[in-house]
Amino acid sequence: MWRWLLIIVVIFFGWRHCSTAEISYAAPDKVIDQAPQQSEVSGLQPISFDKYAIQPVAEFALEARVLAREDYWLGREADLSPTDLVLGWGEMADPQVVKQINIRQSGRWYFWQVDSFPIPRRSIETQSANMHLIPANDEVARTLKQISPGQLITLQGYLVNVNADDGWRWRSSLSREDIGANACELIYVKQLKIIS
Incomplete structure (x- = not known):
């Protein structure tokens, strides 16, 4: 029985990661000129979340198109953030x-590849990002489950750093200009809306 279960799991994940399903783009002509908005905050108390302390470091808001999503179930990060959105x-x-x-996600990372650049490389790097989302409430969590690539969304919340009592830490990037390790935003999401 375990062998069949393993085979089914392998087939599912193979199909999911190799599927070439066409993305349906909502409002394809809509222009989003404004980059995410960020402003520093100080003096806010940490937010208790299970066994973690979430420290807001900046207010954060954006309107963006969802380019990819990946859900996670294992690891400490998944306790906080069940979904990453590019x-x-x-x-x-x-x-x-x-x-x-070609956009894909794996292991909390965002990867892209092109045959030829449709726009400058730096524009790809600075006008897109992999964001780890921590739902602040049940309404945000429900909305997050409904989001699909191609949709337009708005969100508001805080960029945060997370600490656990045993010394484990998770830090947010505070820039849209960085790339590579530690370049992802870690967001405590207070409001999330699908606008298309």
């Missing part, structure tokens, strides 16, 4: 651009 704004919210970029 979000795009500016040229990276344009379906005609995004269709020319």
